[in-house]
Amino acid sequence: MTLSASTSQAVDLRVQPVDAVLDRVARSLQVRFLPETVVRKRRTVGARTDRETWVRIERRLLDKITDQGWNGAECAARLDRVAQPAWQGCVVWRDTNEPVMWRADETDLLPAHPIGNAILSEAPELPDEWWDGLNASLDALTAHRTRRLATPDTQTITQASVTESIRVVFSGDFDTTVQRWVPAHADLNWANITAPVFSLFDWEDWGNAPQGLDSASLWGSSLAVPSLADRVRHERRRDFESRDGKLMTLFACSKMLGPYAHPADPRSEPARRMAEQVIEELQAD
Known part of the structure; x- marks a missing residue:
């Protein structure tokens, strides 16, 4: 065929x-x-x-x-x-x-409608129970064990690809070595999540990835809505406060600021500010 x-x-x-x-x-x-x-x-x-x-x-x-x-x-x-x-x-x-x-x-069938496009421009109405569902599922996922490797955008994520993505965009004296690899959905964005009932779908690319990849990906797809991005960081703060989570924040920012970034992307400036903050924190570690 x-x-x-x-x-x-x-x-x-x-x-x-x-x-x-x-x-x-x-x-x-x-x-x-x-x-x-x-x-x-x-x-x-x-x-x-x-x-x-x-x-x-x-x-x-x-x-x-x-x-x-x-x-x-x-x-x-x-x-x-x-x-x-x-x-x-x-x-x-x-x-x-x-x-x-x-x-x-x-x-x-999905238990509810997908929330929106991969990148949101308006904040969805999400009750506390929805955030509880997100946290419970992501925490349960990272507790599993698998030999699968995550393939975001159909590309296998490796230490080399993480380092390259970050170094192409950001300079500075900090180590890009990932310490903890855990199972991740690897395509976590608002097009792959339902509400008001929480459910996560499109699992084609899941597998082991640096801790915080999913949280950073969802934050990146929220960045055009500052209040939503802040809520993601608050809910997943344990990821974002970890050293690997900071690297994944830079990894997400590199997609918005790198050579293939759209010049009119409204997420560019907040991503730049966050990257500067994270680099300072990594250099201070």
Whole structure:
């Protein structure tokens, strides 16, 4: 099965025909998709089924699939005390015409709506119980053990990649060595969390990462709303006060201030101020 495109890298599922892919998945999982529910993104397609489940279909280049595979959603099903939609099953196949694999994961429906886009411009109304749910799930996640490595943006996070990301943007006499690696969702932003009932979804990239990666990622996606960013830092202060959490804050800031940053990003200036503060703290340690 293939999609017409000049190169495999150029495929964008928002504009390419996906009917054949949906038909194949529907036959394999023995479901019927509700056409009005189909959501198309650059490399994924999702839809609700007639048995009240959700199917997420992802297209991934072979060189973006590490030795650990790409069964994150399936492996996350064993995570205890982490609020997430229950995983039901999957179908995986290799494209016969391109260096690409396809994977479709079926899960329970979300218990509530996603909060918004990855980066918020307005503060959502989140009760204290919601924050309690966030803290309980993230704390439970870090208490687990796994051999998986986190792959944020499909790139495996390593000590070398952390150091490079930070040093490309920030100078200063401080050590970038990570002390503690713990399980992380690795794509924690407001598009992957529900409210008013807390639930965390899209587990494709989870695995071991520096302590504080998830907290710093959520803070970074909140930075255009200062009160929300402050609340994230308050709720996850144990992460942010740790040395690794400070490194992850710089790691998050590097994405907003680095060579690929958008010049009009409203988060740039607060990220710069926070980075200066964190560097001073790391140098004082």
